[in-house]
Structures are given as structure tokens and as C-alpha cells.
Amino acid sequence: MHTQSDESLYHQMRGGDEVALETLYDKYERLLFSFAHRFTNNDRLSEEVIQEVWMKIWNGRVDFNTEKGKFSSWILTITRNAALDCLRREKRQPTIEIEERDGGFDEPVERTVMQRETAAEVREAVQELKPEQQELIELVYFTGLTQQQISDQLELPLGTVKTRIRSAIQALRKLLEGRER
């Protein structure tokens, strides 16, 4: 059992500890792969994204500190940025299919990072959002579209887009908080 925190493993790894690197890699492998896959919809590109992430981390091209919040949020942000860069390189946009994503939530999954079962909780929380809020969450997190592009796609004024995104995020947060014990 690993009882060491991600933060302490990270610092060991930055000191050149290859075992700490492997431990962190194992811990996040499946989460990062599934996450990257959600953007690329492609195994090979997802692997490239994850390799890029660990290259950056191992070689200190990105640096984590606790001011940046939790390690898990940070590494997902790095992965998301790498995935969006990859999409831009590939000049492709991921398919936006809310229904497919919702359907995908049904399968049972083994979680490697969080101890509690959050998949079902988030799925339920997302389903409680209004459809337009679900769409906004999808557009913001997984497409990397600019605010202008989102505004064009939804035929909404630029300022309205930002306000609605903010309220969708806050609504999801509230729903998730309500589910925590």
C-alpha cells in the first residue's frame, strides 16, 4: 500500500528518484489515459499526450507547488493542455456527443486515484444539470474552443457565454458538494 502523498512522491521524483516516478506513473496511468482519450479519441495520440506530460514533469519543464492546489488537479491540467495542443496539432476537433458520454458513465470502473466512488456521483450530478449547462461543461473542458467559438456555436453574446459557463460550473460544484458526506 502506498501511503505517501502525491506531493511527497513528486518532490522525491524531482530529485531524480525513478521509483517515485514509477509510483506516480502507476497511480495515474489509467486516469490520465482515459482522460486523454476523451480528447483525442485515439489510443496512439493518447499515449503520445501522456508521454509528453511525463517528459515535461520528469525534466522539470513544468513545476508543481502546493500553491497550485492539489497534485491531481495539476497533473490533469497539464494533461488537458497537452491533449488540447495535440488536437490543435492534429487539426482535429473531438466529437461532441453528450449522449455518448452519458451512456459511457454506466460501465463500472475501477478507480485508481480517489478512494471514494466518484464516477457515479459526478455522472448523476451532471445529469441533474440543465442540458445547456451540460453542453457548456462539455464545450469548455473537452473541446478547447475559444470563448468566441463557443459564442458562435451557441449563438450567444460573448459576455453571456462567460456568465453561463460560470453558473454551469458553480451549479455542478454545488451538486457535487451536496453529494459529499
Added chain:
Amino acid sequence: MEERCHNLIDYFNGTLSASDREAFEAHIATCDECKQALQEMEELMLPIAESLPERPVPTGMKSRILGEVLASTNETRQETPHVTKPQETELEAARANKQRKRSVPLGWLMSIAAVLVLSLGANAYLLAQEDDPEQTETLAMDEVNGMGNFESTASIQGSSMIFTKDDKEYMLVQLKDLPPLKKGELYQMWTIQGDQVKANGVIEKDGQAAAVFALKGSGKVDAVAITVEPEPDLAKPTGEVIASATL
């Protein structure tokens, strides 16, 4: 709401230009609303990622990725070396090319001279770079046998070093402010060993130059001298000594 607040989503998605990104980072330091909104978006990343259907990981992905990542360690360390212990392949290349004259940027060489002297206890290594910084050569030194600065009648500055590598002796010369040469002229290096003077290397450029020459003859080199000559490697100097370094 400030104008900059509208950049939040584009900042989050990395679609801002470098200058807009910097401006937004400055803005977020003073705008609590944007700071909090960004934090909320980042904090939702984990639950959203965890809610995704799990994809089967391709076979062998871990060993491929960790293999590449660990292999990148050496590459990264080689990106910014100054004086460093060379990798084996570099050593082999250095051995294969050791008879070749190496030209290196002078300012860079000057800056490592002190480091080389400090490294004498261990092996001293010289990394010689051609004009293309990607093309890095390594020259390993086993022992430094002498080093001295040039004194000049013509405002030439520089230094010379005698070192051994694999039981062969070499002379490193680094010079700057070499006066312009006339057509057909060259700078001839001479080594002085006791009462013997030997032509030992030619530099055919003015301004700055640095080179490594295989040392001719054997025995302790007392001094290195430079003359301007019409031909390379004459038996005796015909021009006046314009610079010399006692080692």
C-alpha cells in the same frame, strides 16, 4: 467586470497569445473573481476525469513511456553543458576525431579556462563547439601540463594550454584581437622547448580563433610564440614574434 475578465475561458484553454496570457496572469493576481473562477474550473477537473468511462490502456504503454522519459534525462542534461563529463558516445567520437583541429568560439573557451584548471584534480573535459551549437564535440583531457597567457606587441589577447590525452600531447590555443592578415599571410604557432623551435599549427584567420593542435616532438614546452608567415610550417620563423605565452 473588467475587459480582461473575458479572457478567462481562453486562458483556461490556452488559446491566448503570449502577451495576452501574461496580461491575464497579471490581471488574475488582482481580480479575485477570475482567480476564484479559474480555481473552480481546475478543481472540477478531477471529478470530471474520474467520471469518464475507463479506457483499456494499450499493452506495453508503461514501459514505452517510462523508457522514453528516462532516456530523455541524458538528452536534457546535454542541452546546456559547459564543462561536463562526456557520454560514452561522445568520448568515442572525440577519440575518433582527436587528430582533427577543433575550432571553438573564443569567448566560450575563455569562460571555461578557469573551470578546467579547477578540474585538474579529476579529469578535465573540454567540450568544443562548432558554429552550430547542435554539433557538440567532446575532447577529454587526461592531464594539463602547462598553461599561460599570451603577451603581445600587437594587443593580441589569449592563452595556451598543453594537455595529454591517451598518452599524446596537445596544445590548445585561444586568441582574440588578432590583427587583420594580408592576402596569403597566416598566423604560425611555434613551440619552444629548450633551444628548439618548432612550427606547430597554423591559424588562417584574424579576429578570434581557438584551436587544438597535436604537439610535435616531445619534452616540456616552455613557451608558445606566434608570428605572421607567408607559408605554413617553415623550418624557422621569418616574421617577428607578435605574441608569446610562457607556460
